[in-house]
Amino acid sequence: MKGFGAQQKSKKKSNKKTKLSKEQIINQAIQFHSQGNIQEAAKYYQYCINQGFNDPKVFSNYGIILQNLGKSQEAEISYRKAIELKPDFANAHSNLGNILRDLGKLQDAELSYRKAIEVKPDFANAHSNLGVLLTDLGKSQEAEISYRKAIEIKPDYGDAHYNLGNILRDLGKLKEAFDCYLKAIDINPKLSIIYGSITRFLKNSDLSQLNKLKLKNILNILLERNDVSHNKLFKTFNFLYRNELIYYLEKLDSDFSNTNLLVNKKVIINALKKITIKDIRLEKLLTNTRKYLCNKITKNKEEISYSELQLIIALGEQCFLNEYVYYLTEEEKATLKIIIKRCQDNELSESNISILSCYCPLYKLLDQIPSLTSFNSSDQSFKELIELQITEPLKEIELSKNIKKLGSIKDDISQKVKSQYEENPYPRWRYGSHQTNQKISIIQAINNDINPNYIRQNIDNNQLKVLIAGCGTGQHILDTQRYKNTQITGIDLSVSSLSYAQRKINELGIDNVELIQMDILEVGLLKERFDIIESSGVLHHMNDPLKGLQALLSVLKSNGFLILGLYSELARQNIIEARNYINSKKLQANEDNIRNFRQKVISGELNNLNSLKNGGDFYSLSECRDLCFHAQEHRFTINQLAETLKSNELKFLGFLLPKPVKSLYKQYFPEDKKQINLQNWAKFEEKYPNTFAGMYQFWVSKGE
Numbered sequence: 001m002k003g004f005g006a007q008q009k010s011k012k013k014s015n016k017k018t019k020l021s022k023e024q025i026i027n028q029a030i031q032f033h034s035q036g037n038i039q040e041a042a043k044y045y046q047y048c049i050n051q052g053f054n055d056p057k058v059f060s061n062y063g064i065i066l067q068n069l070g071k072s073q074e075a076e077i078s079y080r081k082a083i084e085l086k087p088d089f090a091n092a093h094s095n096l097g098n099i100l101r102d103l104g105k106l107q108d109a110e111l112s113y114r115k116a117i118e119v120k121p122d123f124a125n126a127h128s129n130l131g132v133l134l135t136d137l138g139k140s141q142e143a144e145i146s147y148r149k150a151i152e153i154k155p156d157y158g159d160a161h162y163n164l165g166n167i168l169r170d171l172g173k174l175k176e177a178f179d180c181y182l183k184a185i186d187i188n189p190k191l192s193i194i195y196g197s198i199t200r201f202l203k204n205s206d207l208s209q210l211n212k213l214k215l216k217n218i219l220n221i222l223l224e225r226n227d228v229s230h231n232k233l234f235k236t237f238n239f240l241y242r243n244e245l246i247y248y249l250e251k252l253d254s255d256f257s258n259t260n261l262l263v264n265k266k267v268i269i270n271a272l273k274k275i276t277i278k279d280i281r282l283e284k285l286l287t288n289t290r291k292y293l294c295n296k297i298t299k300n301k302e303e304i305s306y307s308e309l310q311l312i313i314a315l316g317e318q319c320f321l322n323e324y325v326y327y328l329t330e331e332e333k334a335t336l337k338i339i340i341k342r343c344q345d346n347e348l349s350e351s352n353i354s355i356l357s358c359y360c361p362l363y364k365l366l367d368q369i370p371s372l373t374s375f376n377s378s379d380q381s382f383k384e385l386i387e388l389q390i391t392e393p394l395k396e397i398e399l400s401k402n403i404k405k406l407g408s409i410k411d412d413i414s415q416k417v418k419s420q421y422e423e424n425p426y427p428r429w430r431y432g433s434h435q436t437n438q439k440i441s442i443i444q445a446i447n448n449d450i451n452p453n454y455i456r457q458n459i460d461n462n463q464l465k466v467l468i469a470g471c472g473t474g475q476h477i478l479d480t481q482r483y484k485n486t487q488i489t490g491i492d493l494s495v496s497s498l499s500y501a502q503r504k505i506n507e508l509g510i511d512n513v514e515l516i517q518m519d520i521l522e523v524g525l526l527k528e529r530f531d532i533i534e535s536s537g538v539l540h541h542m543n544d545p546l547k548g549l550q551a552l553l554s555v556l557k558s559n560g561f562l563i564l565g566l567y568s569e570l571a572r573q574n575i576i577e578a579r580n581y582i583n584s585k586k587l588q589a590n591e592d593n594i595r596n597f598r599q600k601v602i603s604g605e606l607n608n609l610n611s612l613k614n615g616g617d618f619y620s621l622s623e624c625r626d627l628c629f630h631a632q633e634h635r636f637t638i639n640q641l642a643e644t645l646k647s648n649e650l651k652f653l654g655f656l657l658p659k660p661v662k663s664l665y666k667q668y669f670p671e672d673k674k675q676i677n678l679q680n681w682a683k684f685e686e687k688y689p690n691t692f693a694g695m696y697q698f699w700v701s702k703g704e
């Protein structure tokens with residue numbers, strides 16, 4: 001590369017390029033870097049290094065760029081060079097700590113952070129980084145001290161408050177953790193990672209320990225955002241508003257003039273639009289409300305008020321979310337026909353359309369009522385309903401035409417499973433959180449999952465190839481966005497699931513994913529090998545899960561990692577009973593049968609299946625189908641898992657489980673420091689059979 005000349009402007013004045021000084025070039029590089037112009041910054045830093053400018057800032061900053069590009073080894077060299085040039089360069093020590101942590105060299109990373117703090121005791125960033133590292137090492141109390149120190153030095157350090165929140169959560173100090181999260185939001189509302197974290201925190205916490213007013217405020221905020229997974233907020237919503245909603249809905253039973261009371265509660269209306277309601281009492285009341293409103297519109301005695309219309313729209317969105325799982329009477333079916341007929345006779349109105357949306361997604365009515373697409377309304381909520389129920393599904397149909405296909409789906413079970421997920425893509429979701437910044441290395445992500453075990457870097461850290469086998473509707477893809485520097489391939493049998501995923505990916509601007517319709521059995525057709533393979537809730541739906549596993553292993557690099565999610569035999573005893581009932585009655589998996597089955601469980605007729613009501617998957621059609629009516633389901637014991645791993649030369653790295661479960665395990669098996677002894681886990685599961693109610697989810701690696 002030639003020397004850097006002066007800018008264009010000076011060219012006009014004279015043809016001679018003014019040579020920039022060494023300092024100017026370095027400053028220019030740093031300026032590009034701080035402006036986010038990484039390409040130019042990298043070019044300048046490289047130039048400085050090639051020119052032999054032995055400036056520690058250059059090496060340290062260039063290391064950051066290399067690290068973000070996933071070039072960990074090169075980044076480490078660059079940081080070490082910076083330190084060699086300036087042994088008391090605190091930033092470089094701290095940056096070196098970050099890369100060593102990324103590489104899984106946790107003890108070395110700790111030393112680097114401590115060195116950074118030694119040379120610069122008031123270095124808040126290093127204290128906070130050390131806290132993160134100590135958390136990885138399971139030294140929670142020490143981590144807490146580090147975060148508190150960082151905050152003492154820099155009280156408005158949003159990240160440190162957030163990290164402190166995480167550690168306090170893990171230590172079971174829920175109230176304090178909650179306050180830390182809120183403080184972090186207060187300081188830096190743009191810290192997007194926190195909204196997803198606080199949503200998960202609320203899902204897993206005992207809410208009675210938290211301040212109700214603060215809970216209401218944050219729920220409000222989260223429901224207004226479109227970057228969190230609102231379904232995780234059901235528990236919070238129910239805790240705060242269940243009684244109020246029951247009160248309003250019961251009031252409606254006697255007098256619809258009270259609708260405005262309910263509609264004025266924006267948080268409740270937002271929740272109806274975004275959170276699948278998973279509560280029998282509320283479901284019954286909402287089902288009744290729908291019936292009364294339908295009846296009222298059909299009789300057309302009085303005009304529908306603005307408030308009633310808003311309630312119907314919210315109900316329409318709720319029913320779309322739960323895929324019309326609510327029970328409906330023959331009378332309602334007859335009244336719906338009347339409303340459809342009216343619409344066909346040009347009596348299209350917001351109320352007629354909205355009430356139909358409570359019983360069937362509107363796009364499915366386009367054949368019967370083609371004029372639906374041209375109906376105009378100035379009502380914002382109504383427009384959003386049309387977007388949700390017509391525009392988006394049509395977009396998916398359009399996208400489905402361009403989803404790449406590979407091979408053929410020949411296996412009998414694969415065909416049945418495909419048709420299930422074509423009819424009911426799983427799961428239906430509206431919004432979710434995905435990390436656009438603060439991405440972490442895959443090794444770091446695995447280490448977070450398998451803690452207290454940890455692995456060291458053994459994969460090439462340039463762009464990593466990730467395969468999501470059975471990616472469904474894309475929620476799983478969102479989770480993998482936390483990884484730095486990856487190219488993701490998602491495969492699935494169901495083109496409607498893939499189109500759903502594609503629409504969401506497009507909306508979110510995610511550009512590192514390719515989706516392909518194909519059977520796992522033919523994964524070799526991808527003609528690629530992957531560093532990471534993820535398959536959650538999939539292999540147990542194959543005719544022969546072992547064949548599926550071996551197909552996946554055939555495309556996993558020899559130093560790659562695999563994460564699996566598989567059903568537990570012990571945790572699914574109630575599901576086995578439900579499946580036995582469904583088989584004995586020869587119930588086909590269609591919408592009416594699923595609704596009727598649910599109705600029997602809800603009414604208590606099948607009271608041996610009462611526990612189904614406690615599981616979240618009971619409350620939407622695709623989930624209930626997946627739960628009880630699946631075309632194929634295998635379940636496993638931990639001993640079977642152990643044998644399968646052994647015979648396929650896979651090394652067990654650890655389960656994904658909430659911290660309190662791992663702490664409990666530690667009490668029983670303190671000698672199993674890494675928590676990877678499957679025989680112990682089998683004993684633990686016997687004692688706590690619900691431990692893996694959400695599947696066995698675990699990482700393995702090939703070989704040693």
Ligand SMILES: C[S@@+](CC[C@H](N)C(=O)[O-])C[C@H]1O[C@@H](n2cnc3c(N)ncnc32)[C@H](O)[C@@H]1O
Nearest residue numbers: 421470471472476492493494519520536537538
């Ligand atoms: C229960 S869903 C899980 C989806 C996703 N992993 C998640 O966690 O959200 C199972 C998915 O696996 C897909 N699947 C099942 N068997 C498959 C096979 N043989 N090949 C490819 N995909 C398969 C289904 O089509 C379905 O979308």
